[in-house]
Amino acid sequence: MSTKDQILEKDKKETDDNNNNKKTTTSSQSSKPRSNKFDKVIIKSNGVCYITEGVIGNGSFGVVTQAIVADTKEVVAIKKVLQDQRYKNRELQIMKMLNHINIVSLKNSFYTSDNDEVYLNLVLEYVPDTVYRVSRHYSMSKQPVPNIFVKLYIYQLCRSINYIHSLGICHRDIKPQNLLLDTSTSTLKLCDFGSAKILIKGETNVSYICSRHYRAPELIFGSTNYTTTIDVWSLGCVLAELLLGQPLFPGENGIDQLVEIIKVLGTPTKEQIHAMNPYYTSFKFPEIKANPWPRVFKAKDVPPESIDLISKILLYDPSSRLKPVEICAHPFFDELRDPKTCLPDGKPLPPLFNFTIAEQTSIGQKLAKILIPSHAMNQIELPSPLFPNLAISSSNQSSSSNSNTNVTSNLNSHSASPSTTSSSSSTPNSIPVQSPSTTNNNNTTTTTTTTSNH
Structure with a gap:
């Protein structure tokens, strides 16, 4: 059976053309x-x-x-x-x-x-709500999702993904329906870990995973040795959808999904295909040039920083995609780090800088100077591996396990330019016992x- 036939055979398993709402x-x-x-x-x-x-x-x-x-x-x-x-x-x-x-x-x-x-x-x-329902409300009203909400939703999603990736967990079904939302505070919570798995290097995993419109190209190419970067691709698709008001890659089936991606990113090179799946060699594609990102969003009034961010996430080569913590440090989110920024109704932003010790370990010193503004130093969990000189307030020592532990310290001003560096199982929801x-x-x-x- 040819590679194309194999993909078509997989596609027959999709019984619901709109499985984005299925889980x-x-x-x-x-x-x-x-x-x-x-x-x-x-x-x-x-x-x-x-x-x-x-x-x-x-x-x-x-x-x-x-x-x-x-x-x-x-x-x-x-x-x-x-x-x-x-x-x-x-x-x-x-x-x-x-x-x-x-x-x-x-x-x-x-x-x-x-x-x-x-x-x-x-x-x-x-x-009570989901990003899917909120974005659909704006779309049906012929209005864009306000930029402040796009930034808040994606930033919080990045934090959640960075956290699970630090534990070796890949969600494998990032999509708007799985992003719960408390609209009164704009707090986002990632849910539905029914497809999640701890990825172990050297062990194969099923490639038929993730809802279609958010499925990374390496999965479509049949890779069974993918990494947590498939979640980053899905995140980029969610960001683009919030900006466009509709899915960026609205494929109707497995093959069509790849066609939609190629229409935007262009035909992948042999090197890019090898990076996605080194065992995929028999499929040839027509030569299609990439559609410049500004043209993709030309009908929408979107900030140039968001286009730059998407261009660094939605890449064929999984290893070239920004890591979630690097996405958080992108200039697109600088507004969230401004102490004067608030919600449209005047309420304060939800907690954005209460980084746990585990999160701080994954951040590193360089990005910490961007991600943790000086006015938010009192939000991080202690003892901080990033700022060991921070002292726990004596009145809060008994509650140091709280991620919002108060701290006191004489801090020097921190400044830095933003960095934008860039086993197969038949029952994927279960562990044999x-x-x-x-x-x-x-x-x-x-x-x-x-x-x-x-």
């Missing part, structure tokens, strides 16, 4: 309005009682319901996923590793059973009542 998230994004009537389910697990309030999202991997913790009245989202008892759920294992302001937090997990099937339930923080963990099943009960939602 489950923890926010309300269903195209159907919530019914006035639903089965209210009371779930008791390990001493905690949850009262479900209705379905807020569903997809091929499960269903998400909004629920209330009976004792505290806290609103949460419960993602219910069918569990293959031969495997330990990879999403749960990864979620337990994560603790970041721009990543949806895992509050609890438990197992339930129904008709001899075992389901994993992830209790997640509830975030000897036996499933179903301990929580013994402590979980459910009660169903039908109520009317007024």
Whole structure:
């Protein structure tokens, strides 16, 4: 079978031409309005009682319901996923590793059973909206997403991606639908780690991954040795979409997706193809010249800094793409580092500089002088590997684990010019184990009542 036939064969597996809306998230994004009537389910697990309030999202991997913790009245989202008892759920294992302001937090997990099937339930923080819905609102109103919001969303997304990459985790499904948004504060949280995986050098991974419009070209070329840079490509696609009001590469299938990319970036050279997949040698392309980036955005009033940034992200060669932390340091985001900048309604910006110790380690001294403005030094977590002379305020020593630890120090003025340097598994959501963990099943009960939602 030729390489082209192999790609076409893979493309037949796509049963939904618009699979960008297919996967489950923890926010309300269903195209159907919530019914006035639903089965209210009371779930008791390990001493905690949850009262479900209705379905807020569903997809091929499960269903998400909004629920209330009976004792505290806290609103949460419960993602219910069918569990293959031969495997330990990879999403749960990864979620337990994560603790970041721009990543949806895992509050609890438990197992339930129904008709001899075992389901994993992830209790997640509830975030009311998504970048997808917000951007669609502006698009339908024939208005561009305000630049301040574009900067805020992409900057926070970069922070979340930089954090998971520092742990060796690749999300593998970055898209607007998986970017939860609290519109009251403009705080963004990355969600849906159902496709995420810790990438290990030398181990192969499935190439048929990531929603089509945000799929890196090396995946289309069938690479199984890709890196976390596929997330960076997806990030660049999200940025371009926010600026254009529509997907930059709106392919209708796998082959068409590559055609859309070539129409903008031009035909990849042999060297670029080798960088994406050294084993891909039999496919020939017509010679098409690259479309200059300013021309791609000519119909839109976009800042030149954003075009420059996109040109350094959406590159064929994965190793040439900017790293997430380098993206954060790009001049496009300088406005966010200005202490006078606020939201359009006058409210302060969400936390942007409360870098954890792990984040600071990945930043490095050079970029730190750009990423952490002097007015925000009191936001970083201590003890700081970047600024060892910073002293923890005596009144806050007991809370040094908080990423917003107050600090006191005599700081010299920092200034610098912005730097813009640039195993295959049939069940990608699972990790094989000897036996499933179903301990929580013994402590979980459910009660169903039908109520009317007024």
